[in-house]
Amino acid sequence: MHRRLSRLGAVNPLFVALLGGIIAFAGLLFLLPKSGRVDTRQDGESAQVKPLTVLAAAGLRKPIEAILEQYKSECGVAVDVQYGGSNMLLNQLKVNKFEEPDLFLAADSFYIEEAVAQGLAAEVMPLASQVPVIAFRKDKAPADRSSWKALLRGETRWSIADPDQAAIGKSVGDLLSKIRTGDGEKATLWDELNRQATEKGVFKPTVNEVANDVKIGAVDVGIVWSSTVASPEYRDELVGVRLDELEETQGFGDISENVDVAVLTTSNRPTEAIRLARYIAASDRGLKTFSQFGMTAKEGDEWELQPEITFYCGAVNRRAIEPVLDAFQKREGVIVNTVFDGCGILTSRMGTIEGQSQQLGFPDVYMACDRYYLDNVKDWFQEDVDVSETRIVLVVPKGSDKVRSVEDLIKPGVRVSVGEPDQCTIGALTRRLLRELGLYDALKNKQGEAGEIVVEKSSSALIVPDVVTGHVDAAIAYRNDVLTHQDKVDVIPIDSPLTRAIQPLSIARNSRHKELVRRLYRQVEKAEQGFETVGFEFLLSDPATKF
Numbered sequence: 001m002h003r004r005l006s007r008l009g010a011v012n013p014l015f016v017a018l019l020g021g022i023i024a025f026a027g028l029l030f031l032l033p034k035s036g037r038v039d040t041r042q043d044g045e046s047a048q049v050k051p052l053t054v055l056a057a058a059g060l061r062k063p064i065e066a067i068l069e070q071y072k073s074e075c076g077v078a079v080d081v082q083y084g085g086s087n088m089l090l091n092q093l094k095v096n097k098f099e100e101p102d103l104f105l106a107a108d109s110f111y112i113e114e115a116v117a118q119g120l121a122a123e124v125m126p127l128a129s130q131v132p133v134i135a136f137r138k139d140k141a142p143a144d145r146s147s148w149k150a151l152l153r154g155e156t157r158w159s160i161a162d163p164d165q166a167a168i169g170k171s172v173g174d175l176l177s178k179i180r181t182g183d184g185e186k187a188t189l190w191d192e193l194n195r196q197a198t199e200k201g202v203f204k205p206t207v208n209e210v211a212n213d214v215k216i217g218a219v220d221v222g223i224v225w226s227s228t229v230a231s232p233e234y235r236d237e238l239v240g241v242r243l244d245e246l247e248e249t250q251g252f253g254d255i256s257e258n259v260d261v262a263v264l265t266t267s268n269r270p271t272e273a274i275r276l277a278r279y280i281a282a283s284d285r286g287l288k289t290f291s292q293f294g295m296t297a298k299e300g301d302e303w304e305l306q307p308e309i310t311f312y313c314g315a316v317n318r319r320a321i322e323p324v325l326d327a328f329q330k331r332e333g334v335i336v337n338t339v340f341d342g343c344g345i346l347t348s349r350m351g352t353i354e355g356q357s358q359q360l361g362f363p364d365v366y367m368a369c370d371r372y373y374l375d376n377v378k379d380w381f382q383e384d385v386d387v388s389e390t391r392i393v394l395v396v397p398k399g400s401d402k403v404r405s406v407e408d409l410i411k412p413g414v415r416v417s418v419g420e421p422d423q424c425t426i427g428a429l430t431r432r433l434l435r436e437l438g439l440y441d442a443l444k445n446k447q448g449e450a451g452e453i454v455v456e457k458s459s460s461a462l463i464v465p466d467v468v469t470g471h472v473d474a475a476i477a478y479r480n481d482v483l484t485h486q487d488k489v490d491v492i493p494i495d496s497p498l499t500r501a502i503q504p505l506s507i508a509r510n511s512r513h514k515e516l517v518r519r520l521y522r523q524v525e526k527a528e529q530g531f532e533t534v535g536f537e538f539l540l541s542d543p544a545t546k547f
Helices: 002-031 058-075 086-094 109-117 148-153 167-176 189-200 207-215 226-230 270-280 286-292 315-332 343-353 371-376 406-410 425-436 440-448 464-468 479-485 514-525 528-533
Strands: 037-040 046-049 052-057 079-084 103-106 121-130 132-137 158-161 202-204 221-225 238-241 257-264 308-314 335-341 365-367 381-397 416-419 454-457 474-478 489-493 500-508
Touching (some): 052 058, 058 270, 103 109, 109 167, 121 286, 132 207, 158 167, 167 189, 167 221, 207 221, 257 270, 315 335, 315 514, 371 381, 381 479, 406 440, 406 474, 416 440, 425 440, 425 474, 479 489, 500 514
Parallel strands (some): 052 103, 158 202, 308 365, 416 454, 416 474
16 A cells, blocks of 8 residues: 555656646647737747738728738738828827837828838838719719809718828818819818818818718718728718819819828838738739729739849949849848849840740849940830949050050050950940941951950950950950959040940839839939949939839
8 A cells, every 4th residue: 555655646746747737838828919920039939929010091991901801811910900090190100109010001192202201111012093082972962963162052061081180181172272262262162161161060080980971971971082982881872973173174083192001110020011011012912902992003013922033134233233132132022033144145035035924034124234235125124214324444454554545456466355245235335436436347357367366255244354364455344343453453544425334224014023123223222322332323313203
């Protein structure tokens, strides 16, 4: 008996410890939040990651709810949303009311632009557009509802969104403040509407509250977005009217407002925030939902969890563009497959795959060494903008006086390195320059003479090393290719307007990721110092609008 009790006593502590561990683990599971996810660090320690936070205009509530539910289903990511008037949300952003929010969706791009100007937002993606309409209950709409002035003259009870809080209030207020009530009158339609709403109506902080006022019969009429009356919540009970007298010149048809999403600078997980924004702005995801809710969707990119784009880039741009691409890929969580080569080689490669599947490698974006080669393939590309420029110069070994001008290149005994004109831009530009100076044929003929040589290179990056190694006496190269060899070579300027080389950036017409390329361009816009450090003159100090 004694032995039996002793044996049981030895087992009981193990059982109790095991049971305690199970209870503790179950308690941990119970305490975990229902939203968000747990990330496991490399050291094995688990850290709770809170959901992404989206600030959205109240009028976008229904489409946003549908999109985020779909995103959670597809990607397993929960998102918290706070709704309000666009202006109210922006003002709260300015005073840091929210704790590290990630995205901001406004019903009018004005508020997104203001957020960018204030340093509150970074990347911006276009979503859709919508216009204001007059909303009536279908069962109580008056027979004569085509005249704005008739509505103002009657006993109409109005509900209007507050211009200081909601995008639609500001949009309508800005428009109607420009339209006089009649010839010679100083009063504007906004003055009349403001008076009518003050006497017989009410101002509300969001467009949804205006629509609800009309829906429940608290007022006779309201001003809402076209998407509001088209949404499932209201389309069976409300009708939207775009008034004839305001359609022709400066009416509602001319004040279509854009809905955008912006990644906020307060986000501490920008790559995840950008991924969510890409989903909301994807043509086959979020934009389809916006269309279903009565908005006019933008073009958008196709959705991919980790999109890839192909970037063809002239070799002269390599040192300037590589840091931009590295930072862009890391922040966006995307892959940029970059091909550096002579532009003649790159454009020839484009010709072999043009019109075929994008997967075969036709570039989404092309940055040429000069417009000469972009012009050769312009039918395959759409928007383009000049990013930088450099000059063609004469390069000789340090301290050498054998070659002091372009004319010296054709002298007997002078060895020369130039670009191959059908493979790279520097070669094509050199040929154009030398033909203009009447030297090209003489230089070409030197190749057959004993003891003399003209070396043609397929890429600008290969030319200056020929001078550094003493393989040639002189070369025609880009000025910025000389910077890393300044202690070994001298640079001689060439007096000709044909020495200017301009580097343009362009988007392929058949790219499935045009918006992604446009965001890449926005990063190039910010890279002035990097371009100038490696010898370029930057041309985007005043940011272009073509992209």
